[in-house]
Amino acid sequence: MPFMKGRAPIRRTMQYLEAGKLILKERIRIFSVNYNIFGDHHHGARDFVFWYLPQIQYKNPDVQVITFKNLTPSPFIRCYYENGEQMLIDIDSKSKEEVHDHLLRVVCKSEEELGAEMQAKEKKDNPANFGFGCDRHCICEIPGQLPCPAVVPLPKHMRGKYKNAED
Template identity: 70%
Template structure:
């Protein structure tokens, strides 16, 4: 499997991507991380980018995620909001866990809000729903609908074989 090659291939599995805790608020449009490849005070930022940035991208598909390497003396995260404002978060000398906890408190949705959104997103039981995972497998099971041709053959005027036949 080619996706299991390289450094830490676990980062490319769906289970790992889904386990991310950072779900950004709806008003965040751009999430940028500024860090250097060298330096001890940039170590937490490098590890955050390596381990947690794919999860942030997976959990927030409508947010643009950008990294800037070797352009700043101290690491920071800047989030651009939809009203034009930006939030700058200093991550100098922090570990990746401290960065993740701080981001979760500042720019992420709360666990209560995520639970409410999950409940609202669930499929509601509706008589009109049919298919796999619903009460009815086919629409023909609804009263007043045409039955399945496998059970009861359709009249000839409803079949294309007879309707569009060239005589």
């Protein structure tokens, strides 16, 4: 498989991308990371970009993610908000885990917000839903649908036993 070649190919798997915890707040429009490819105090920023930036891009499709390399003496992250404000986060000499945890606390949605959004997404009062825990147990209860075959037998032209025998 060609996508499993290169440095750390696990980063290109769907399971890895979906495991990301960095879901940015709705107000953030641009997320930029500034770092150098050389230097010990940039090591955490390089590792953060290598391991966590693909997850951020996958989990936040409406946010523009930018990296600037070799333009700054010290690494930092800058978040641009939709109202024009900016937030500057210093990541000098921090490990990738410290940067990840700090971003979780500062610019990401809380667990309560994510839980509320998930619950709203799975709204159960949709009339198209049927099954356990919904208004209708079976699709046959909706007007215009065929009744259950257990109650009323299907017409012979719709049953494979007769349909395949005719050929």
